Amino acid sequence: MSRELSHEIDELIQVFKAEVEQVQSQQQHRGLKEKYFSRRKGICPLLMQRLRDIPPKEKAEAGRLINRFKQMVEQSLDEVFTRLEPDRRKPGIDWTLPPVSHAPGAPHLIERTRTELEDIFIQMGYEVAEGPEMESEYNNxxxxxxxxxxxxxxEQDTFFIQDIDDMVLRTHTSPVQIRYMKSKQPPFKAIFPGKVFRKDEPDATHTPVFHQIEGLLVDREINFSHLRGILEAFIRAFFGEDIKTRFRPGYFPFTEPSAEIDISCFLCFGQDAECRICKGTGWLEILGSGMVHPGVLMNCGIDPDLFSGFAFGMGVDRIALLRHGVPDLRMFFENDLRFLRQFR
Ligand SMILES: [Zn+2]
Known part of the structure; x- marks a missing residue:
């Protein structure tokens, strides 16, 4: 394994060296940096991910190879960047002028919450999969x-695409699960983040576009206790060790049995009858979940006699709203900088 990897890294070094020689502008430099370091698809993060599958004996050696490659790429890119910097002594620029102020940008709170949720599942070995926002009625x-x-x-609830039969703006991220299951054979585990659309009148708790993250695990002999274990581990990692969970029977057409999951209120711990987020109940609805319906597995070409799995879903906006005490969902989409700057 390490020999294969070492061979592969040798080839990557050759490719990188050829590429870095071609860099003539800051834009090309940015592109190359993205290619090697972008969080999800960058060559270096993908190499790091592969460490998981390398036998323990060879892990240290493989890790060393990858790190050496990463440092080499980083260093060369830094050198190129310095070379590309404009010459400050060039005439025609008045260096005594006051600087133009550039307020640093920051990811939107929804984006940040989504990344944080994703990272917990990535650490548990889940893949991140995405799909189109316009979907067939069949998949959706x-x-x-x-x-x-x-x-x-x-039509009251769903945006249908005018003049294209059988196409909708997806009402949940579940069609990505369908695409994913059709393209793979178990075992697998993945999460599916993205925008979803419903024909809701905007109010404090509804907007026609919002964000979901769904998750799916399919393998042999998966049962409800696996679902419970994974989701409790996730909730502790995201909301804190002292948070309690409560499973209530639920109903979704695509899971059987299904459960809604509540967490104990992290603001008042059930101690405040006037609590602004739990309204005195002590519990917050956070997740829908269940065992994947055998019919859904069959629709995707997976034999339900051999495999079983669980799925879950949550609203990213709702979690951000609860966690930060935002009074109105619409504030996330109005892009009023006075609001957004609070979460930098
Ligand atoms: Zn409360």
Whole structure:
């Protein structure tokens, strides 16, 4: 394994050296940096991810190889960047002028919350998969056991695409699970973040576009206790060690059995009858979950006699709203800088 990897890294070094020689502008420099270091698809992070599958004996050696490569790439890119910097002594620039102020940008609170949620699952070995926002009715509904007469398919609730039959703006990220299951054979585990669309009138708790993260694990002999273990570990990692969970029976067409998961209120711990987030109940609804319905597995070409799995989903906006005490969901989308700057 290490020999293969070492061979592969030798080749990567050759490719990188050829590429770095071509860099003539800051834009090309940025592109190359992105190619090697972007968080999800960068060559270096992908190499690091592969360490997981390397046998323990060879891990240290492989880690060393990868790190050496990473440092080499970093160093060369830094050198090129210095070379590209404009010459400050060039005539025609008045260095005595006051600097133009550039306020540093920052990721939006939704983006930050999503990254934080994703990172917990990435650490547990989940892959991140994405899909299109415009979907076929089949992937969005039918494959998920949502029949033609189901109210969720109503024009009141769903944005249909004008003049294109059978296409909708996805109402949840579940169609990405369908695409994922159709393209792979178990075992697998992945999360599916993205924008979803419903025909809701905007108010304090509804907006026509919002964000979900769903998750899926399919393997042999997966049962409800696996679902519970994983989701409790996630909740402790995200909300804190002292948070309690409560599983309530739920209903979703694509899971059976299904459960809604509440967490104990992290603001008042059930001690404040007037609590602004739990309204005195002591509990907050946070997740929907369940065992993947055998019919859904079959729709994706997976034999439910051999494999079982669980799925879950949560609203990124709702979690950000609860966690930061934001009074109105619409504030996330109005882009008023006075609001956004509080979360830098
Ligand atoms: Zn409370």
């Amino acid at each position: 509904f039918t494959a998920l056991n949502i029949p033609a007469h189901h109210p969720a398919r109503d």
